[in-house]
Amino acid sequence: MFYFDNEDSNDFLSTKYPSRLSVDGYVYNNLSEFIEEMKAKAEDIGNDIDLGELLVNGEITKFIQNPNLIQRLLDIKGNIVDISKNPEYPDNFIGKLLVCIRENIKKYKRLTIASWNVNGIRTNILRPGSIKKCPKKDIGIENNSNLRKLIEMTNPEIICFQETRCGKDTGDCISVKEYPYRYWNCSKKSGARGSGYSGTAIWTKIKPINVQYSLPTLPEEDQEGRIIIAEFSKFTLINVYVPNSLSNEEYRLQVWDPSLFDYLCQLKLEGKKVVICGDFNVAHTENDVWFRNTNQRIAGVLPEEKIGMTKFLTEYTDIFRRFYPTVDNMYTWWSMRNKLSKELNKGWRLDYFLITPNLENNILTTNIWKNIDGSDHAPITITIRFKNISN
Secondary structure: EEEEEEEOOOOOOOOOOEEEEEOEEEOOOOOHHHHHHHHHHHHOOOOOOHEEEEEEEEOOOHHOOHHHHHHHHHHHOOEEEEEEOHHHHOOOOOHHHHHHHHHHHEEEEEEEEEEEEOOOOOOOOOOOOOOOOOOOEEEOOOOOOOHHHHHHHOOOOOEEEEEOOOOOOHHEEEEEEOEEEEEHHHOOOOOHHHOOOOOOEEEOOOOOOOEEEEEEEEOOOOOOOEEEEEEEOOOOOEEEOOOHHHHHHHHHHHHHHHHHHHHHHHHHHHOOOOEEEEEEEOOHHHHOOOOOOOOOOOOOHHHHHHHHHHOOOOEEEEHHHHHOOOOOOOHHHHHOOOOOOOOOOOOOOOOEEEOOOHHHHHHHEEEOOOOOOOEEOOOOEEEEEEEEEOO
């Protein structure tokens, strides 16, 4: 049976939602809780509808046209018992429920974060082709460029880049009106591995509260610009470019991974909501790489690297695997040595979004954008819902 108690308010669908409801013996403090329950159990009313996505998007028409959902609401309406004995409430239940949904939608904001190892931001990413080199000053994003495609297709509030391969002086010359806040962490090394090596950047429409450019638990300062940590009002964002074991195996396994793990554990213990994204340079399971069961020691699928990622996942959630637990053909990197590797989808999944468990219910979608070229990596995105995101 479905009960609602409206003794404290004349409008049980007011913005405060004070009315208590009981469904099959379970008491909800207000109608918002009931809606959250419906979204959480979307599979019970039909696998062809994603209630969370529809409610936050405000697609009320699609919501009310779903026959399984309509039947569910009618079943509920038929079992209503009004404790306050006011016939108006059961008669108008469905209409009032939709009003409440609209009010809920107003409270939420969708925020999309993109992560992309660009393998050098100056060619192919900002310009349509590698032949057209970027000037030293006043670098813009051309209309047909791969970065413009990413922005138009996903409209991210925040973009995290890895392997930018440029100095801060070059980065500061890039002109992007959509992203007024841009932060660069570039390699400080000289010689062959100078500013044209490694590097990370965060572009954002929302100004962070604080930005830092080093991993606090690392024994010595990172000289290769591999991390940016940005604190926002609702969460902490970490953009990371993990060293490749091909040339940095000892440093990666003995120094970097343990230091990063210690820092992530520290943030989790503090109760922080954390999103960490980037190129982790490891295909964690057999489902994350196109080939199987090799006995060779290959960077990216080393047993020690996989153990390190497993350790991360004892504390954080791989959000891709939460949405796609068994899929084995969705990758983010394809070798440039074989021009057909992407076409044949002989790839690896090296790029991740990891989140603290306290953010899992906020994640709406995650995607790999294989059709956006310009790098040997594909961009990846997540979309999160928050209430009242602000600078």
